[in-house]
Ligand SMILES: Nc1ncnc2c1ncn2[C@@H]1O[C@H](COP(=O)(O)OP(=O)(O)O)[C@@H](O)[C@H]1O
């Protein structure tokens with residue numbers, strides 16, 4: 001098959017995307033596919049081989065006046081404009097099959113506030129939260145137990161996030177997050193272990209073995225994520241069988257609940273009797289293991305050593321096969337969408 005790999009993009013995760021996309025291109029090549037590399041600059045321009053790429057509604061993508069013959073597109077883009085439904089909408093407009101979640105699911109998972117409200121509706125365990133700048137938000141936030149986490153609702157890579165231990169610092173943390181996004185979320189703390197799980201599939205998704213983020217840093221901030229040696233991933237995580245099963249089950253449930261397709265990495269806090277209880281959840285009892293959803297990433301870091309791929313490797317699926325499977329899933333989804341009238 002001929003697969004266009006989109007890389008870069010307008011978000012602060014541009015450079016991470018370039019690394020992920022290069023690995024995906026190699027993986028697809030190893031799996032026997034032809035790869036067309038398209039790089040999206042920080043300005044948002046799409047470039048192939050030095051030429052601008054045109055998105056032609058109803059036709060596909062064209063370069064230097066010629067329509068590219070493509071079987072699928074793999075948008076290896078992280079963060080705003082790439083992972084939030086914007087690029088997915090352009091690919092739908094062009095009429096091309098693409099890897100990963102559709103417009104709605106990408107947008108829902110990118111927005112921490114919307115995802116948390118959906119999870120609340122479905123009774124998925126999570127920390128308590130408040131949306132800044134809504135009526136009464138300050139009193140509500142101060143009523144949560146400190147420390148609090150203040151975040152731009154639609155970003156990634158820990159950019160703009162503060163951990164607030166002193167109520168006097170709350171306003172400054174909210175202002176900082178609002179520099180990145182007018183939608184700001186304030187969350188209660190979880191003292192749980194950071195456990196992540198890779199999900200693959202469409203209607204009947206499968207979950208990998210869970211992994212654990214082990215960092216010497218105080219939390220999993222930008223430096224811990226991208227500085228060599230600051231963080232290690234235990235793949236698989238050391239968890240008892242019941243907790244492993246609970247994480248895998250919740251991962252596929254939230255994937256389906258959020259309408260995801262293809263892939264997602266579902267991130268959890270696992271609270272055990274010795275690490276504390278769920279905050280903001282009236283059902284929390286001490287002495288019981290609880291799995292709380294933190295977030296869903298619809299296009300997680302995708303190098304060979306990224307958590308997403310490492311967990312599949314640990315589960316018995318190698319990197320080229322993983323890339324290949326994702327292209328098949330993209331084509332399957334596109335075909336089943338053609339069966340609907342609208
Ligand atoms: N409610 C919370 N309780 C404890 N730690 C948190 C909480 N929220 C975020 N963190 C820490 O901050 C990191 C980044 O937060 P996250 O919501 O995953 O944002 P991003 O989308 O940038 O990855 C987490 O991996 C964790 O280390």
Ligand SMILES: [Mg+2]
Nearest residue numbers: 157158267295
């Ligand atoms: Mg995260």
